[in-house]
Amino acid sequence: MRCRILRPTVCMKMSSSEPSFDVVIIGGGINGAGVAQAVAAAGYSVLLLEKSAIAAGTSSKSSKLIHGGLRYLENFDFKLVRESLKERELLLQLAPTLVKRLAFYIPLYQHSSRSPFKVATGLTVYRLLAGFHRKTGFRIVPRREWRNLDGLKQDGLKRVFQYWDAQTDDLALTMAVMRSAQQLGAQLHAPAEFLSAQALGDGYRISYRQSGFTRQIHATIVVNAAGPWAEAVAQRFKPDLPVISTENVQGAHIEIDFQISRGAYYLEAPTDQRAVFVIPWQGRTLIGTTETPYRGNPDDVHPLESEIAYLKSVFGHYFDNNDLTINAAWAGLRVLPAAETAAFTRSRESSIVADDDQHPHAITVLGGKITSYRVTAGKVLEICKQTLEKRIAIADTAKLKMET
Numbered sequence: 001m002r003c004r005i006l007r008p009t010v011c012m013k014m015s016s017s018e019p020s021f022d023v024v025i026i027g028g029g030i031n032g033a034g035v036a037q038a039v040a041a042a043g044y045s046v047l048l049l050e051k052s053a054i055a056a057g058t059s060s061k062s063s064k065l066i067h068g069g070l071r072y073l074e075n076f077d078f079k080l081v082r083e084s085l086k087e088r089e090l091l092l093q094l095a096p097t098l099v100k101r102l103a104f105y106i107p108l109y110q111h112s113s114r115s116p117f118k119v120a121t122g123l124t125v126y127r128l129l130a131g132f133h134r135k136t137g138f139r140i141v142p143r144r145e146w147r148n149l150d151g152l153k154q155d156g157l158k159r160v161f162q163y164w165d166a167q168t169d170d171l172a173l174t175m176a177v178m179r180s181a182q183q184l185g186a187q188l189h190a191p192a193e194f195l196s197a198q199a200l201g202d203g204y205r206i207s208y209r210q211s212g213f214t215r216q217i218h219a220t221i222v223v224n225a226a227g228p229w230a231e232a233v234a235q236r237f238k239p240d241l242p243v244i245s246t247e248n249v250q251g252a253h254i255e256i257d258f259q260i261s262r263g264a265y266y267l268e269a270p271t272d273q274r275a276v277f278v279i280p281w282q283g284r285t286l287i288g289t290t291e292t293p294y295r296g297n298p299d300d301v302h303p304l305e306s307e308i309a310y311l312k313s314v315f316g317h318y319f320d321n322n323d324l325t326i327n328a329a330w331a332g333l334r335v336l337p338a339a340e341t342a343a344f345t346r347s348r349e350s351s352i353v354a355d356d357d358q359h360p361h362a363i364t365v366l367g368g369k370i371t372s373y374r375v376t377a378g379k380v381l382e383i384c385k386q387t388l389e390k391r392i393a394i395a396d397t398a399k400l401k402m403e404t
């Protein structure tokens with residue numbers, strides 16, 4: 001039986017006492033929370049299962065930037081950058097206490113691989129893609145201001161650019177998106193571990209464990225949003241879910257006691273020319289990130305000594321500061337399309353795959369960016385609608401305000 005109702009609610013199947021939902025989501029990271037919000041706003045009943053806590057996975061271990069991704073321009077990823085810049089502007093309005101504009105500095109030295117011309121061109125395109133919004137300009141920082149740049153080394157310094165992006169608290173943002181979904185009627189079970197899904201003609205019977213009990217529910221559509229755990233989750237489906245060929249790549253951050261005050265710094269690692277950010281964070285400073293292929297259990301990911309040394313050395317290369325007391329260090333896993341090329345150059349677009357082109361009952365959503373979670377969720381919702389009955393939407397996620 002399908003629920004013919006306008007507001008999302010749980011209906012009980014006639015054939016059994018199992019609760020039934022239009023959509024059950026596995027994973028309470030930004031993708032799962034975003035899909036829960038979009039599906040609930042569209043008027044469907046939705047339950048999210050999270051084995052640990054909201055944003056316990058990658059979504060609390062990011063660089064905490066709400067950005068277009070200036071560096072993706074080098075890969076000609078204009079669509080992703082434009083989409084993300086649009087979302088950045090929207091999130092600044094929807095969640096002003098959670099997403100704040102932040103000044104970014106790009107210092108260029110004699111040894112830098114990118115020329116001032118290349119950086120100026122990139123920043124012009126970035127601004128163009130942001131729609132020439134009043135607060136998205138960039139400037140060349142006059143030499144007289146260099147000494148105020150948090151102890152940035154001046155030897156060989158040729159030019160400093162300053163532009164604007166935005167910063168969030170990724171954990172708080174994901175929780176706010178989930179709260180917004182709950183206000184629209186979405187249900188959250190956490191901690192609750194997804195165990196298995198058995199295909200039925202009209203969806204899936206799902207088993208999950210909560211408070212020591214194994215429970216069963218019915219879902220017309222299951223969304224696998226388990227991030228780095230998605231492959232393990234897919235293996236618990238009967239029959240098997242279509243596989244997306246992905247690779248988990250670990251990214252570490254360190255937090256040092258030293259406090260930078262002017263904004264964030266976009267640096268080029270001298271050894272491999274990768275971008276490393278130095279970012280003000282809760283009265284301290286974050287330095288990240290690395291890209292190390294990871295094949296172990298996602299539960300065990302942790303920063304390697306070599307990654308900590310790499311991040312310290314990049315900071316030491318650029319700043320006249322010896323206070324490198326590490327307050328905290330952590331690592332998260334990025335799910336990237338599998339390829340031979342360096343992780344750095346691979347697309348940050350989300351991957352979405354459904355079990356059927358016409359009437360999907362299982363959808364896997366992977367990767368992407370925190371910044372563009374609404375776009376990713378919107379795409380998943382459109383696929384859900386192929387199978388679900390039409391409903392009247394109860395809200396528009398582009399207009400829903402979110403708070404801490």
Ligand SMILES: Cc1cc2nc3c(=O)[nH]c(=O)nc-3n(C[C@H](O)[C@H](O)[C@H](O)COP(=O)(O)OP(=O)(O)OC[C@H]3O[C@@H](n4cnc5c(N)ncnc54)[C@H](O)[C@@H]3O)c2cc1C
Binds near residue numbers: 233251289372
């Ligand atoms: C180092 C790093 C830096 C980044 N920086 C940025 C940035 O600055 N800006 C940006 O926009 N993006 C950034 N990203 C990308 C962004 O963080 C990720 O794309 C995003 O967080 C992925 O979210 P997710 O919901 O897919 O996965 P996750 O956040 O990992 O969520 C998956 C969830 O599934 C749960 N789960 C797993 N198995 C089960 C089960 N059996 N039952 C129930 N639940 C289960 C887990 O507990 C977890 O909470 C960064 C990524 C990395 C790795």
